[in-house]
Amino acid sequence: MPIKSYLAHPKTGEKQTLINALSLLNGCEVIPATNQDVVVVVTETSDDASDVILKDKIEHIDSLKLLALVSGFNTPQN
Amino acid sequence: MYNSLSSRRNFIKKMAQLSAMTAAAAMFPGILFASEQEAGIPNSANLDWKKGPCRFCGVGCGILVGTENGKAVAVKGDPNCSVNKGLLCVKGYHQTMCIQSKDRLTHALVKKNGKYVKTPLNEALDIVANKMKSTIEAHGKDSVAMYTSGQSTIPEGYVASKLMKGAIGTNNLDCNARLCMASAVAGFLTTFGADEPMGCYEDIDHADYFITWGNNMAEMHPVLFSRMLEQKTRRGAKIIDFATRTSRSSTASDRSILFEPQTDLAVANAICYEIINNGWVNKSFVEKHCNFSKGLTNIGYGTEDKFNFKDKPEKIDFAAFKAFLNDYTPEKVEKYSKVSAKDIKYLASIYGDPNKKVVSYWCMGMNQHTRGTWMNNLVYNIHLLTGKISQPGNGPFSLTGQPSACGTAREVGTFTHKLPKGVVMNPKHRALAAKIWKVPVERIPAKPTYHATEMFRAVDRGDIKFIWTQVTNPLVSLPKTSRYRPAMEKDSCFVVVSDVFPTPTSDVADVILPASWHIEKSGLYGNSERRTQHWDKMVEGPGETTPDAWMTIEVAKRMGYGDLFPYSEENHVEEIYNEYRQFHEGAKHGMAPLEVLKKESGAIWPYVNGKSTQWRFNAKYDPACKEGSDFDFYGKPDGKAVIWQRPYEPAAESPDAEYPFWLNTGRVIEHWHTGSMTRRIPVLHKAMPEAYIEFHPDDAKALKIRDGENIKVTSRRGSCVLPASVNKRGLPTRGQVFVPFFDENMLINDVTLDAFCPISKEPDYKKCAVKVEKA
Numbered sequence: 001m002p003i004k005s006y007l008a009h010p011k012t013g014e015k016q017t018l019i020n021a022l023s024l025l026n027g028c029e030v031i032p033a034t035n036q037d038v039v040v041v042v043t044e045t046s047d048d049a050s051d052v053i054l055k056d057k058i059e060h061i062d063s064l065k066l067l068a069l070v071s072g073f074n075t076p077q078n
Numbered sequence: 079m080y081n082s083l084s085s086r087r088n089f090i091k092k093m094a095q096l097s098a099m100t101a102a103a104a105m106f107p108g109i110l111f112a113s114e115q116e117a118g119i120p121n122s123a124n125l126d127w128k129k130g131p132c133r134f135c136g137v138g139c140g141i142l143v144g145t146e147n148g149k150a151v152a153v154k155g156d157p158n159c160s161v162n163k164g165l166l167c168v169k170g171y172h173q174t175m176c177i178q179s180k181d182r183l184t185h186a187l188v189k190k191n192g193k194y195v196k197t198p199l200n201e202a203l204d205i206v207a208n209k210m211k212s213t214i215e216a217h218g219k220d221s222v223a224m225y226t227s228g229q230s231t232i233p234e235g236y237v238a239s240k241l242m243k244g245a246i247g248t249n250n251l252d253c254n255a256r257l258c259m260a261s262a263v264a265g266f267l268t269t270f271g272a273d274e275p276m277g278c279y280e281d282i283d284h285a286d287y288f289i290t291w292g293n294n295m296a297e298m299h300p301v302l303f304s305r306m307l308e309q310k311t312r313r314g315a316k317i318i319d320f321a322t323r324t325s326r327s328s329t330a331s332d333r334s335i336l337f338e339p340q341t342d343l344a345v346a347n348a349i350c351y352e353i354i355n356n357g358w359v360n361k362s363f364v365e366k367h368c369n370f371s372k373g374l375t376n377i378g379y380g381t382e383d384k385f386n387f388k389d390k391p392e393k394i395d396f397a398a399f400k401a402f403l404n405d406y407t408p409e410k411v412e413k414y415s416k417v418s419a420k421d422i423k424y425l426a427s428i429y430g431d432p433n434k435k436v437v438s439y440w441c442m443g444m445n446q447h448t449r450g451t452w453m454n455n456l457v458y459n460i461h462l463l464t465g466k467i468s469q470p471g472n473g474p475f476s477l478t479g480q481p482s483a484c485g486t487a488r489e490v491g492t493f494t495h496k497l498p499k500g501v502v503m504n505p506k507h508r509a510l511a512a513k514i515w516k517v518p519v520e521r522i523p524a525k526p527t528y529h530a531t532e533m534f535r536a537v538d539r540g541d542i543k544f545i546w547t548q549v550t551n552p553l554v555s556l557p558k559t560s561r562y563r564p565a566m567e568k569d570s571c572f573v574v575v576s577d578v579f580p581t582p583t584s585d586v587a588d589v590i591l592p593a594s595w596h597i598e599k600s601g602l603y604g605n606s607e608r609r610t611q612h613w614d615k616m617v618e619g620p621g622e623t624t625p626d627a628w629m630t631i632e633v634a635k636r637m638g639y640g641d642l643f644p645y646s647e648e649n650h651v652e653e654i655y656n657e658y659r660q661f662h663e664g665a666k667h668g669m670a671p672l673e674v675l676k677k678e679s680g681a682i683w684p685y686v687n688g689k690s691t692q693w694r695f696n697a698k699y700d701p702a703c704k705e706g707s708d709f710d711f712y713g714k715p716d717g718k719a720v721i722w723q724r725p726y727e728p729a730a731e732s733p734d735a736e737y738p739f740w741l742n743t744g745r746v747i748e749h750w751h752t753g754s755m756t757r758r759i760p761v762l763h764k765a766m767p768e769a770y771i772e773f774h775p776d777d778a779k780a781l782k783i784r785d786g787e788n789i790k791v792t793s794r795r796g797s798c799v800l801p802a803s804v805n806k807r808g809l810p811t812r813g814q815v816f817v818p819f820f821d822e823n824m825l826i827n828d829v830t831l832d833a834f835c836p837i838s839k840e841p842d843y844k845k846c847a848v849k850v851e852k853a
């Protein structure tokens with residue numbers, strides 16, 4: 001059950017678009033900074049394969065400039 | 079929010095989130111995540127939101143606490159509070175999580191045969207009162223002392239002062255604000271004759287430049303710093319960081335200028351030199367509103383017991399002041415300050431430009447300084463010479479650290495020399511206190527006794543035989559705890575500690591009293607901008623926890639002073655505040671009535687004709703100014719502020735061959751002071767679990783020290799072992815190490831020096847000499 005957190009940096013002027021796109025993805029929690037162009041993303045998936053797929057989806061969002069992994073945890077199923 | 083943390087998974091998610099936020103904060107100092115506050119709030123219709131000020135820092139952000147079934151379940155920023163407009167920092171929105179800590183002090187504990195025994199509170203209060211009384215009978219009233227806090231509420235400070243000065247008749251009352259704000263107070267009094275800043279936080283919305291003097295606002299005043307960053311982005315306002323260490327504030331500023339410790343005195347004088355020599359003095363302002371004075375020099379450092387100093391002010395004129403500054407040309411000062419003449423001239427040109435509005439901010443860097451009063455005077459000199467003061471966006475602004483260092487310590491006056499209005503030395507002030515307190519005026523002694531450091535020296539010498547500490551943890555926060563811990567352990571002194579959690583100070587107590595936490599009682603605080611803030615009790619505290627004010631009252635009653643403390647348990651906060659307000663009646667310091675404070679997110683004093691006064695001493699905004707004046711520094715009898723001639727003098731202890739490094743100590747954003755609360759908040763503790771010793775990478779390389787390696791840091795007083803931190807949060811200058819003091823397992827104050835400013839008696843935690851070696 002991987003849990004990861006990232007900092008997602010939007011392209012200039014596209015913070016809201018990025019937030020909208022991230023919010024549509026399952027297993028993805030979005031916490032936008034109030035006063036800076038950066039978004040905290042926490043992902044929670046059932047296994048490593050789904051984690052890779054989700055990360056791939058995030059990386060393909062057009063309004064994303066850079067995705068930086070901050071922390072990763074793996075917890076047992078229960 | 080706490081239910082969601084109960085499962086391990088959710089906790090891990092929260093940790094992942096916090097790691098990302100901490101990483102973001104390193105990249106974008108002052109970054110805020112307002113929506114995060116809402117994230118964990120349960121979707122319940124039953125949440126009851128109550129307003130109050132944040133428990134932690136002197137910014138005084140307004141919070142809303144959501145309660146459900148008698149429990150605090152969520153905290154968010156109060157959008158109606160003009161201080162923070164809904165924003166909070168990471169400490170702010172996790173604050174109530176400490177209440178549920180498993181080791182909460184819920185009952186009184188009395189030491190019997192070396193062991194703490196759970197004791198009914200009534201019995202414990204009997205013991206405290208009897209001990210205080212018998213000590214006075216045996217050794218005189220100056221053998222007992224109280225040591226309180228800039229985190230005490232206004233009523234708590236008020237009843238402590240009334241008990242000690244009005245009832246018992248001793249000035250043995252001081253507080254931990256001596257350790258953080260005394261130089262600011264002495265600076266205000268010597269320059270303006272009236273304490274506390276003239277401006278307010280709205281200055282941020284008007285200033286073109288913010289110059290921060292030794293002040294890491296991104297970590298210590300994060301919400302204000304984020305307001306400054308907003309102005310930087312929106313209007314192009316500029317932030318100049320002038321410091322001895324590269325911090326998160328430096329990296330977010332437009333310019334970072336570093337100086338050699340203690341030489342801020344010389345740089346400030348060099349700025350004045352430049353202002354005068356370039357013809358940037360606002361002549362009409364200076365002629366109309368300023369006097370010039372000088373005081374004694376070579377004034378010592380207070381490292382010896384019973385040190386005594388009294389300044390002797392002497393009037394001088396502008397020509398003498400100008401001649402004095404010839405020793406401080408930028409070229410001369412650059413040699414020892416390590417600030418280039420070009421940078422000094424750059425700083426002077428900002429202050430000197432009549433078309434630019436400038437606010438100077440400072441906090442511990444300037445206050446915790448063996449010449450702290452002088453340093454405060456010198457920054458006022460710059461603003462007075464240029465007339466940039468008491469106007470929106472123009473002014474010197476001394477920030478406070480603690481949430482009620484202003485409201486309680488300074489305004490109520492929980493210092494040895496203070497009364498709720500004025501000082502014990504002044505017969506009129508004693509007479510007013512005696513009248514309101516209904517005590518004979520002769521009972522209030524006219525002579526101050528012990529300031530904080532000297533109070534603990536007196537404990538060590540055996541002169542103080544009973545001490546009661548409230549809302550403070552001196553055995554972590556005093557300088558040179560290597561002397562004062564054994565002092566407090568001595569049998570010669572009976573120690574009473576009121577606190578919410580066990581601390582290294584409660585470890586040496588004879589009686590531990592279980593105090594209510596912030597929202598478990600009603601109270602009032604006063605923040606940095608003269609804003610008085612009220613809150614109502616929001617939840618019940620556990621066990622026999624009781625507000626400190628009420629425990630003081632109960633002890634006073636038991637000592638036979640019941641008639642002076644006629645308050646009711648339910649309404650004592652209101653009754654005490656109404657009594658206290660009488661001290662400040664009038665246009666110069668009028669406090670808002672409680673009904674107003676209950677409705678609004680605070681009000682700024684002087685509160686006159688139903689209005690807060692945002693800029694004091696400026697007739698446009700301040701009704702206390704003399705009619706027909708433009709500016710009136712009415713704290714001084716002639717309405718004129720004083721420009722002080724104050725030289726550069728070296729630190730009490732500087733690096734040498736044996737102890738080659740400067741030691742600088744301070745705080746981190748995650749922890750509140752000695753960590754007794756924030757280290758019990760899991761997310762904050764995990765984010766910053768232990769203290770460290772920060773090196774410049776060149777020094778680390780020369781000493782072959784790797785990040786994380788254990789290092790022993792030693793001074794002439796003591797030593798401490800901490801992991802090395804290289805290229806992480808902050809970057810000290812070469813030849814300097816930095817250690818935060820929040821960690822009770824790594825007591826850096828065993829190493830620091832108890833030298834203080836002879837005028838303010840505030841210790842210097844920023845400068846002493848140490849050596850470092852691998853542990």
Ligand code: SF4
Nearest residue numbers: 132134135139167170
């Ligand atoms: S900035 Fe200070 S007052 Fe505001 S939330 Fe943070 S700790 Fe509390």
